[in-house]
Amino acid sequence: MAAPKPARKSPSMDMTAMCDVAFLLLTFFIMTTQFKSQESVTVDTPSSVSEIKVEDKDMATITIDKDGKYYFGVTNPVDRYALIQKMNEKYSAGLSESEQASFTKLSETGVSITSLKQYLALPDAQKGQVKIAGIPNDSTKSELVDWVKTYLSDINKKAKLAVRGDVKTQYPAIKKLFTELGKNDINKFQLITDSETKE
Numbered sequence: 001m002a003a004p005k006p007a008r009k010s011p012s013m014d015m016t017a018m019c020d021v022a023f024l025l026l027t028f029f030i031m032t033t034q035f036k037s038q039e040s041v042t043v044d045t046p047s048s049v050s051e052i053k054v055e056d057k058d059m060a061t062i063t064i065d066k067d068g069k070y071y072f073g074v075t076n077p078v079d080r081y082a083l084i085q086k087m088n089e090k091y092s093a094g095l096s097e098s099e100q101a102s103f104t105k106l107s108e109t110g111v112s113i114t115s116l117k118q119y120l121a122l123p124d125a126q127k128g129q130v131k132i133a134g135i136p137n138d139s140t141k142s143e144l145v146d147w148v149k150t151y152l153s154d155i156n157k158k159a160k161l162a163v164r165g166d167v168k169t170q171y172p173a174i175k176k177l178f179t180e181l182g183k184n185d186i187n188k189f190q191l192i193t194d195s196e197t198k199e
Helices: 016-032 077-091 097-103 116-121 143-155 171-183
Strands: 059-064 070-074 160-165
Touching (some): 077 097
Antiparallel strands (some): 059 070
């Protein structure tokens, strides 16, 4: 007579603890993630074979669009707030606390400090549709360099400067920028390009 076989039981595992850990990790990553602000202008940067990556931390960026207009941005929102407070005081722009707080949501600005109050008053949906004149940058009014100098010397002395331009940007706009930066002893900056695979 054959011995009776024990009934097979499928192994079971309590997944409650695993689900708790998964949700805790998900919550942690959502809470600590910094979302990138929407850019004011879309730029198609030229390609290069450089493999050096530009760090986002403590970075100020000058952007030149295809029409030769200049934009200035700072990656850290806390630094943006300190910068707009300083520029508001320097130019007597009359920006309120709420307008200064609204400025910190912009990844970069492309208007003169004198026009910034009107630009910040626009609804978010209209900001992307408004034709922006760019920050003035010439020998008579070099406001762009003033933004850069204020940030690099007064707000964050460890910060680095990067320049990114569109493929279709004309050479005179880039030369004018480098001339104005050179006049103010700002000679150290990085150029942002798209990576190109080596053949």
